[in-house]
Amino acid sequence: MPGFIPEAAAQAADARPAPLDLVLRVNGTEHRLTLDPRTTLLDALREHLHLTGSKKGCGLGQCGACTVRMDGKGVKSCLSLAALVEGREITTIEGLAQGDQLHPLQAAFIERDAFQCGYCTSGQIMAGVACIAEGHAGSPQEIRDWMSGNLCRCGAYDHIVAAIQDAAGATGPARGG
Amino acid sequence: MTATGIGASVKRVEDFRFLTGRGRYTDDIERPNQTYAWILRSPHAHALITSIDTKKAAAAPGVVAVFTGADLEAAGVGGLPCGWQVHSKDGAPMAEPPHPPLAQGKVRHVGDQVAVVVAETREQARDAAELIDVGYEALPPVLDMESALAGKSLVHDGAARNLCYDWHIGDKDAADAAFAKAAHVTAIDIVNNRLIPNAMEPRAAIGDYDTATGEYTLYTTSQNPHVIRLLMGAFVLHIPEHKLRVVAPDVGGGFGSKIYHYAEEAIVTWAAGKLRRPVKWTAERSESFVSDCHGRDHVTRAELAMDKDGRFLGLKVSTKANMGAYLSTFAPCVPTYLYATLLAGVYTTPQIYCQVQAIFTNTVPVDAYRGAGRPEATYLLERLVDRAARETGLDQVDIRRRNFIPNDAFPYQTPVALQYDSGDYGATLDQAMGAALVDGFAKRKAEAGKRGKRRGLGYSTYIEACGIAPSAVVGSLGARAGLFESAEVRVHPTGSVTVFTGSHSHGQGHETTFAQLVSGALGIPMENVDIVHGDTGKIAYGMGTYGSRSLAVGGEAIMRALGRITDKAKKIAAHILEASESDIELKDGQFRVAGTDRALGFAEVALAAYVPHKFPHETLEPGLDETAFYDPANFTFPGGCHICEVEIDPETGEVEVVAFTAVDDVGRVINPMIVEGQVHGGVVQGIGQALLESCIYDEDGQLLTGSCMDYTMPRAANVPNFSVGTHTTLCRHNSLGVKGCGEVGAIGSPPAVINAIVDALWDVGVRDISMPATSQKVWQAIQSARAPMAAE
Ligand code: FES
Numbered sequence: 001m002p003g004f005i006p007e008a009a010a011q012a013a014d015a016r017p018a019p020l021d022l023v024l025r026v027n028g029t030e031h032r033l034t035l036d037p038r039t040t041l042l043d044a045l046r047e048h049l050h051l052t053g054s055k056k057g058c059g060l061g062q063c064g065a066c067t068v069r070m071d072g073k074g075v076k077s078c079l080s081l082a083a084l085v086e087g088r089e090i091t092t093i094e095g096l097a098q099g100d101q102l103h104p105l106q107a108a109f110i111e112r113d114a115f116q117c118g119y120c121t122s123g124q125i126m127a128g129v130a131c132i133a134e135g136h137a138g139s140p141q142e143i144r145d146w147m148s149g150n151l152c153r154c155g156a157y158d159h160i161v162a163a164i165q166d167a168a169g170a171t172g173p174a175r176g177g
Numbered sequence: 178m179t180a181t182g183i184g185a186s187v188k189r190v191e192d193f194r195f196l197t198g199r200g201r202y203t204d205d206i207e208r209p210n211q212t213y214a215w216i217l218r219s220p221h222a223h224a225l226i227t228s229i230d231t232k233k234a235a236a237a238p239g240v241v242a243v244f245t246g247a248d249l250e251a252a253g254v255g256g257l258p259c260g261w262q263v264h265s266k267d268g269a270p271m272a273e274p275p276h277p278p279l280a281q282g283k284v285r286h287v288g289d290q291v292a293v294v295v296a297e298t299r300e301q302a303r304d305a306a307e308l309i310d311v312g313y314e315a316l317p318p319v320l321d322m323e324s325a326l327a328g329k330s331l332v333h334d335g336a337a338r339n340l341c342y343d344w345h346i347g348d349k350d351a352a353d354a355a356f357a358k359a360a361h362v363t364a365i366d367i368v369n370n371r372l373i374p375n376a377m378e379p380r381a382a383i384g385d386y387d388t389a390t391g392e393y394t395l396y397t398t399s400q401n402p403h404v405i406r407l408l409m410g411a412f413v414l415h416i417p418e419h420k421l422r423v424v425a426p427d428v429g430g431g432f433g434s435k436i437y438h439y440a441e442e443a444i445v446t447w448a449a450g451k452l453r454r455p456v457k458w459t460a461e462r463s464e465s466f467v468s469d470c471h472g473r474d475h476v477t478r479a480e481l482a483m484d485k486d487g488r489f490l491g492l493k494v495s496t497k498a499n500m501g502a503y504l505s506t507f508a509p510c511v512p513t514y515l516y517a518t519l520l521a522g523v524y525t526t527p528q529i530y531c532q533v534q535a536i537f538t539n540t541v542p543v544d545a546y547r548g549a550g551r552p553e554a555t556y557l558l559e560r561l562v563d564r565a566a567r568e569t570g571l572d573q574v575d576i577r578r579r580n581f582i583p584n585d586a587f588p589y590q591t592p593v594a595l596q597y598d599s600g601d602y603g604a605t606l607d608q609a610m611g612a613a614l615v616d617g618f619a620k621r622k623a624e625a626g627k628r629g630k631r632r633g634l635g636y637s638t639y640i641e642a643c644g645i646a647p648s649a650v651v652g653s654l655g656a657r658a659g660l661f662e663s664a665e666v667r668v669h670p671t672g673s674v675t676v677f678t679g680s681h682s683h684g685q686g687h688e689t690t691f692a693q694l695v696s697g698a699l700g701i702p703m704e705n706v707d708i709v710h711g712d713t714g715k716i717a718y719g720m721g722t723y724g725s726r727s728l729a730v731g732g733e734a735i736m737r738a739l740g741r742i743t744d745k746a747k748k749i750a751a752h753i754l755e756a757s758e759s760d761i762e763l764k765d766g767q768f769r770v771a772g773t774d775r776a777l778g779f780a781e782v783a784l785a786a787y788v789p790h791k792f793p794h795e796t797l798e799p800g801l802d803e804t805a806f807y808d809p810a811n812f813t814f815p816g817g818c819h820i821c822e823v824e825i826d827p828e829t830g831e832v833e834v835v836a837f838t839a840v841d842d843v844g845r846v847i848n849p850m851i852v853e854g855q856v857h858g859g860v861v862q863g864i865g866q867a868l869l870e871s872c873i874y875d876e877d878g879q880l881l882t883g884s885c886m887d888y889t890m891p892r893a894a895n896v897p898n899f900s901v902g903t904h905t906t907l908c909r910h911n912s913l914g915v916k917g918c919g920e921v922g923a924i925g926s927p928p929a930v931i932n933a934i935v936d937a938l939w940d941v942g943v944r945d946i947s948m949p950a951t952s953q954k955v956w957q958a959i960q961s962a963r964a965p966m967a968a969e
């Protein structure tokens with residue numbers, strides 16, 4: 001069988017760039033990791049810390065499925081290198097609820113039925129939390145504009161906007177517009 | 178209606194895991210000792226492969242194996258099968274060229290699979306793939322259907338003129354005769370733009386092989402795991418079903434694109450067996466663009482004959498449908514049985530003739546995408562009706578009402594095979610017009626005019642066919658599968674219930690809707706019910722989820738199994754209560770002897786079924802577990818009316834959807850909240866098609882719209898406010914009376930949007946605008962319409 005080289009695995013370590021030791025602070029816990037320096041924060045979370053709640057929709061910063069919070073700001077984790085975010089406080093969807101107590105935006109997502117397949121949801125919620133925290137949830141239109149980095153192919157936008165508005169405690173009409 | 182029964186907007190059961198990042202999608206799964214696959218894809222649209230040298234790649238760090246088409250062929254791996262055979266007018270079967278999972282000798286589209294590298298890490302597999310040296314001899318590609326038919330270059334040697342089939346339906350002579358009597362004929366040329374589904378979850382597949390049992394497991398992003406098991410096991414890898422388990426766990430959206438059996442599924446499964454290690458593959462988004470099946474891509478000429486009163490006499494349609502480079506699993510049925518059979522729409526057109534040429538090109542295969550054939554039919558028909566109204570001076574609403582199938586005509590036999598069972602098109606239209614505040618439109622239009630903007634109102638009154646069935650009929654039309662659904666209801670000894678359904682949920686909320694059915698039928702709390710789907714190792718059989726079939730077919734199967742459970746439970750209760758079976762009634766979870774206070778709780782009966790100490794064993798078996806296979810008597814026919822109001826800035830061509838109203842008849846509504854979400858999603862995709870999305874190839878066959886930046890999908894800021902409502906007529910051939918709601922939004926909305934734009938710009942002289950109506954296109958249409966008017 002051409003190309004079948006069972007021993008090749010043994011050579012694997014040789015050609016990789018020198019691995020890097022680093023400490024990632026995620027959801028309040030410090031994790032010591034040894035990573036290929038090219039590893040993105042998203043891959044570090046998903047493949048090394050087994051926090052698979054953050055999703056890879058594009059890996060190019062175009063869909064928002066990978067959004068996490070870094071020092072309170074919403075960032076696309078597929079665009080950050082893990083090595084460059086050492087020492088930052090990272091919150092993922094897994095770290096948002098306090099035990100069984102859902103974050104108000106998580107609760108609002110249930111109330112408003114703000115998702116269908118759930119694949120974009122972690123990113124929508126983390127971006128939504130950032131949207132509120134960073135003061136961009138003043139009106140439905142402002143929410144829509146701010147949230148436009150997050151694709152939802154299931155098309156739950158109307159309800160996502162409504163959920164963010166609820167969670168922000170904003171007044172005015174409940175529906176986005 | 179109980180708090181959780183039929184008709185209640187119960188919050189979704191699946192929400193908690195999705196909200197907390199605990200959903201379990203294929204790429205979230207890791208198997209011990211797993212390897213990673215990287216697929217080397219063709220950079221050419223059309224080329225001969227003259228050589229493949231994998232030596233360097235095989236020697237690269239971390240590489241476990243490299244395989245090419247030749248390896249698969251040598252191992253006896255078969256081609257990907259097509260699940261539907263269409264015959265041409267002349268009776269000849271369609272051209273059905275082979276579709277090897279890895280190319281053999283020739284590549285036929287950019288993205289075609291050429292080789293696979295399996296390595297210890299994904300990065301190593303990708304790096305090594307770059308070391309594969311493929312010799313290509315480029316061939317001229319055929320990209321548009323006209324030049325494909327001219328046959329200058331052949332995608333497949335076995336398909337002369339690149340024609341897959343030349344099919345027709347209806348009575349051509351009768352249609353011609355109708356046209357001969359016409360007072361007016363309206364003709365229109367329509368392009369239904371090619372779309373790229375782009376479910377947010379990229380496709381992924383993990384092959385696993387158990388050396389102890391010889392059993393293969395495939396985890397895959399599929400809408401129908403049993404279908405994948407059948408196709409892959411029987412036709413591609415020749416693995417018997419008892420040694421092949423297919424799991425489709427949480428799936429992040431499908432919209433059709435995850436129905437089909439894809440090459441990567443077969444490759445990882447086969448490689449896992451060969452290498453005795455799990456093999457995982459996850460598409461990059463750029464691969465999704467060039468390897469997930471695309472949708473739509475029709476070019477059509479249609480003519481409508483009317484009498485002097487605007488009544489439709491006949492319809493003639495000629496369509497070219499792009500199949501792409503290979504026949505995907507259900508591709509042949511989309512532009513035929515899911516398209517031409519819908520051309521009566523909601524109208525009494527007595528004569529319809531449609532011919533369809535399906536054509537191979539050097540593009541990604543095209544198959545069903547949300548709506549599949551029905552959006553194409555609806556778009557064509559509703560644009561044509563709109564134009565006919567303008568040409569004859571009839572009002573948009575009036576022309577529709579004149580031609581609606583009247584309420585007393587059901588069951589209504591169309592001239593194109595279908596028999597509609599129910600509907601009330603006038604009432605749906607009335608309700609939509611009320612909700613859309615049509616009465617105030619003239620005022621809003623005038624007000625917009627003062628601001629220099631143009632307002633338009635567009636209608637679409639549509640019908641679709643869901644829950645494609647019955648098996649005997651689809652079989653006679655070329656389906657190589659049955660289209661029933663199965664359900665098993667297992668009552669556990671303490672009274673909790675697990676339902677195993679052959680439907681698959683990838684955003685539809687089945688875990689909630691189906692649990693509501695159980696809760697309603699057995700009178701037990703929803704939290705005592707679990708819905709299991711997506712695993713051939715657990716569920717007896719299933720045909721999966723597409724064509725809005727899950728509730729109408731899968732839900733009905735559950736109802737039948739529930740009926741059997743109730744029947745048996747009554748027997749048990751009657752025996753214990755020493756009453757006659759016919760006197761036992763089930764109400765609120767209690768089996769009661771009618772008119773007495775002697776009763777047993779559901780859980781007591783369940784326990785008795787499994788602790789059958791006093792059973793008459795000759796007549797009553799222990800246990801409480803029932804299975805049903807349900808094959809519907811007919812399609813279901815959801816329909817509705819969508820009304821779109823747009824405002825256009827003539828200086829920039831920018832189109833704003835200022836209001837969108839949908840009133841859909843989806844039959845009985847089990848969970849209004851879930852239905853609303855489904856309609857929203859469909860409408861967002863429909864508006865995406867109408868205003869934003871278009872797949873574009875350059876003349877070399879390179880995909881120009883190959884990223885989420887180049888291929889414009891609706892984002893939060895692009896989506897209008899919706900007003901969504903339902904008007905219910907019950908389906909007459911299933912006990913629930915349900916019709917289906919997953920596709921209505923995508924089917925009904927595109928013509929409403931485009932008709933609104935044409936309405937806004939008709940006075941300027943714009944007669945047509947093609948999808949997607951981007952600002953640039955609209956601006957140009959306004960400019961070119963103004964130019965001749967200025968010159969006149
Ligand atoms: S995965 Fe990061 S933006 Fe898409």
Ligand code: FES
Nearest residue numbers: 116120152153154
């Ligand atoms: S819920 Fe499916 S992509 Fe947003």
